[in-house]
Amino acid sequence: MKSRLIIAFFFIGIGFGLAQEIESQGDKYFYAYAYEDAIRAYQKQMQRGESLNNYQRLNLADAYFQTRDYKKAAKIYLDVEKNDSIMSDHRFNKMLQSLDKISEHDKVVTLLQSGDNSFKGELLENAEFNDGAMQADGSGAAEFAILTLNGNSPQADISPAFYPNGLLFSSSRKTRSKKIYGPSGEAYLDIYKAANADSGALTEIEPLSRIPSSKFHKSTPHYSESTGNVYYVLSNTEDDELAFDDRGKNALAIGMVNENGSFRFLLKDLSTSFYYPFYDENTGRLYFSANFKDSYGGTDIYYVDMNGGQVMSEPINLGPRINSPGNEIAPYIFDNSLYFSSDVFYGIGGMDIYRSNIMSDNGFSIPVNLGRDINTINDEFGFIIKENPEGGFMGYFSSNKPGGKGSDDIYGFKISEKPGLRTLLFKGRVVEAPYDQWIADASIKILDAEGNTLKEDSSGTNGGYQLEIPHNSEVTLEVSKPFFSTFSKTYYSEELENLGQSPLKIELTSIADIVKEAEGKMVLDINKFFFATGQSNLTPEITMEIDKVVDAVKKFPNLKFSIETHTDSRGGRSSNQRISEQRSAAIADYLLKNGVSSDNITQVRGFGEDKIVNDCSDGVYCLEFLHQQNLRTLFVVENYDKLSQ
Incomplete structure (x- = not known):
């Protein structure tokens, strides 16, 4: 028997909110919540050859729904939905309920994906999540x-x-x-x-x-x-x-x-x-x-x-x-x-x-x-x-x-514990660092411990995102967008316990903010550094700048670059060639030891004094600052076009 509370209270709003003028005895019974009487009255009306208008047909479908004749209810709902636009979202919900109760779940999915309804994205996400949870039979939830x-x-x-x-x-x-x-x-x-x-x-x-x-x-x-x-x-x-x-x-x-x-x-x-x-x-x-x-x-x-x-x-x-x-x-x-x-x-x-x-x-x-x-x-x-x-x-x-x-x-x-399936919620905004501007259409993925995608979505127009999955002991969050850095972090059991209690801001860096044009090439934008004369060892001042290259690779894992080191014209040409090669090799060795993959480094080259950028060639007197213009190391980005697509 249908709940007295629901009959007495909750369908009052439906009866009056959706009511057209009462035109027949069936209408009177329906709006008095006498659903079985309404069904008989509508059937008699049709037997007399008096057709029901679509509002009355929906009343009849509702009456079948309330008396749990879901097959007849579904048939009428589907027919009205196909031929008229008067179906409210509330009755659309009843139609889906009726179909689900007669084991027509595939038809429910088709109707939801048709795009003909005005359901919000949150509702469709809720439906997908709970459908999966029901199939998993509440795995992970305590028993009542x-x-x-x-x-x-x-x-x-x-x-x-x-x-x-x-x-x-x-x-x-x-x-x-x-x-x-x-x-x-x-x-x-x-x-x-x-x-x-x-x-x-x-x-x-x-x-x-x-x-x-x-x-x-x-x-x-x-x-x-x-x-x-x-x-x-x-x-x-x-x-x-x-x-x-x-x-x-x-x-x-x-x-x-x-x-x-x-x-x-x-x-x-x-x-x-x-x-x-x-x-x-x-x-x-x-x-x-x-x-x-x-x-x-x-x-x-x-x-x-x-x-x-x-x-x-x-x-x-x-x-x-x-x-x-x-x-x-x-x-x-x-x-x-x-x-x-x-x-x-x-x-x-x-x-x-x-x-x-x-x-x-x-x-x-x-x-x-x-x-x-x-x-x-x-x-x-x-x-x-x-x-x-x-x-x-x-x-x-x-x-x-x-x-x-x-x-x-x-x-x-x-x-024994808080009821319901345990879930993990990732929620927040994707913004561009350091400007804190929203980034729309960023790809957001949650991966399991084996790297399989559990769920994926895109950030909204205001950079907002919200993804929820059943509880896992280890998941990885990946956020990316062309022309921007990639965020990737793995969360384990202890961190996951507090996940979702406050928004998680994901900062991505634009490739334009770490790259500049130099000597007709796109190079990583770091401060200039100098080796001691005739030396290739890395000082703290040098490693501080090279660490920016390590950070760039972390943000852009697909970044590919070559290392090019140059000297000035002072000293012998062969010794300049040798020391430039040693300096590039020392830089490459440091990068490899600090997490940069050999796949990221395409070439390690030393050019000595072959590519002087001013007139300070052999035998030309120049001031110190002019010679220093030729002392340089470039990290040349080889795949800039792909990173910015």
Whole structure:
């Protein structure tokens, strides 16, 4: 059975957000969430010879989807997508879900790669990563021990929240209210507290008395230890009756009640529903889900800044790394990770639980599906977690999987380490040194210990990059671009532990900054140095300059150059020839001993006084500075044209 919470709350936004005018009995049933009745009514309409327009056909596809007839849903979605442009990204997600559930994964991949959809690059990367992780069956992730809790009712029990000495949760059990919520056939949701459930039982269950009384929904509580406030969702009412906007929509608001029972609305809009509040004590942000018009699909996760119980900012969307064309709900932050649920097409079931690491720049890593230990083909949501006093971690979540006592039940879990597949994240910018200017279209590769490419991408227009892979004990990051140096660094286990916590700036050097033209050739741009008269030994002043050649080769591993040493005309011609050759050989020997490969050095030559650059030839009197113009060593770049392509 579909989760009562999802029927009652999350498709309100879809029904009204996508609704055309109600034209038939099928439409009426559909927008009242009576999906089986809607299917029968639409079928009767077609049997009378009255065709369905494409909006109604999509309603019918949605109704099949909600009743889990994915084959029929997929057929209609595909047909409408082929012949009309009215398919929203949210319904495109449902189409992909339907295809995946009937084992048409290849068709899902084809549709994603077709370019006909408007999906963001982050979503496609998320899908590829999680698809690979699912095929690897969660390798490297700790296993969940799932606990069935006594105390669940035959009705819906959902959204657990930690509370002093116990739990808060939502339930449609009939303790305080006899009113029935039409779409679910059960009582409106109310908030309850239970004694400590660590033993595997929900005991001493009673309504949370500090919540103001209402005949309608009160649900999805979150308790803040630092403020003592309870944040929760409630139906918009006026004079104790439901309040509707000018289109007849009743939405859900977020309220807050303090320890003294004083209530305040935080987020309220008759045309927008808000769900699943979570107050992050470290940042003072209130996270929640909402069906704003600017969402990426159905419900997205947002936050607002809070100060003293007051909302201080506009809602901020968490962006396409987290939000998808599906529904994202139930944000929960623990140990610098965001946990939430999503019904995005690449999941295992309906709602799956994911984890994303929070970056220092407020960005997020790829959300990782927590795997088949906890996620099923049904709906899992409302995940909370804390440290277990006995070691490891423990927490709770809700699911409507078979075998429970009611339509949705609360389950406990224990796990030995932080849940989810361990990943490595490389994130930052590629810039040109020393100017700190962004470099776009740089090639970025992550290689394994054997040199195989694990993942590759290019830097964006602002030099930004982000690549994430499953955890490895050794990886190499390579960054390159024509006309620029190559960055290559190998990271081992210890360094990898802190990887991704802060942006990694990669500096590349332009070949133009280390090369100049001299004597009609392209040579490495280093300071001039001098040997002692008649000597070929390398002084510290000389090696300091030659080390710049070593650095150039590190930056440009494919650099090929010849070494050319020249003398002045003083002394004998044969001795000048010999000492120039000795000096070039000494330089080459030093380079080879300091990491330069023999493949980089094409020739080692001494020209003696054969190539004087001024008039100071044999027998001509010249000042010292003129003779020094002829004392020189050139590192001639032989493949400059290839390096600059």
